[in-house]
Amino acid sequence: MRPLVLLLALVAVPAQAVELTGRMEQGGLVIGQTRPGTEVRLDGRDVPLDDQGHFVLGFSRDAAATAHLQVGGQSQTLAVAKRDWQIQRIDGLPPAKVTPDPAQLARITEENRQVAEARKKVTTPATFLDGLVTPAEGVISGVFGSQRVLNGEARAPHSGTDVAAPVGAPVHAVAAGTVTLAHPDMYFTGQTVMIDHGLGVQSVYAHLSRTDVKLGQTVGQGQVIGAVGASGRATGPHLHWGLSWQDVRLDPQTVSAALPKPTQ
Ligand SMILES: [Zn+2]
Secondary structure (H helix, E strand, O other), X not given: OHHHHHHHHHHHOOOOOOEEEEOOEOOOEEEEEOOOOOOEEEOOEEOOOOOOOEEEEEOXXXXXXXXXXXXXOEXXXXXXXXXXXXXXXXXXXXXXXXXXXXXXXXXHHXXXXXXXXXXXXXXXXXXXXXXXXXXXXXXXXXXXXXXXEEOOXXXXXXXXXXXXXXXXXXXXXXXXXXXXXXXXXXXXXXXEEEEEOOOOEEEEEEEEOEEOOOOOOEEOOOOEEEEOEOOXXXXXXXXXXXXXXXXXXXXXXXXXXXOOOOOO
């Protein structure tokens, strides 16, 4: 009788058994829910689900105007809103931090590999669906997506949010999760911590002066994980806070604003 029961269940599913909430825009994150176990793909990429059928779609800074979503047998075209990006000029950086030499490039390549490995770690359940807390108190000194001009040379766009704060100010985990990277000294980002929050979403905290967590450690939302610093490529003390979905960088500010306010 089992095949018949399964067939009836499939017939009973409505055509659009998916709900999407959030900001469908460049740098944005959308939360979806469908029947647990459904195969979900975004532009051909596998999308992980939790056991309640929650999933996340992330859109990069330069995402195309449309994306293709498949949920089970259904497919739909999503319209992704375009955003305007600022230009940020930073002068006075040590020349080697703007144009690395070959030995430094080898080190950077290895560090990028470690970050990519860390981003592959996906755990469930999702811990960020009820919202993110502020990682550090301070003034926003750099926004996501801005085109960077360093010592007069165009470089990669800014991949997170900078919060200016004094050296030693506490840095908090924006949501509960598992530490996927705790690096003592990366070329660009200095002391760096990454935390997995489930469904492919991770946060990164860079330029720290102190790290209080270890690889694989579980942390609670708001827990102090380290302190603000100026390690790596930084002109002054600040927290660089990043958010990603798989290998897609997201805008921490707009994503936070689109999620519920956490009750703490
Ligand atoms: Zn930054």
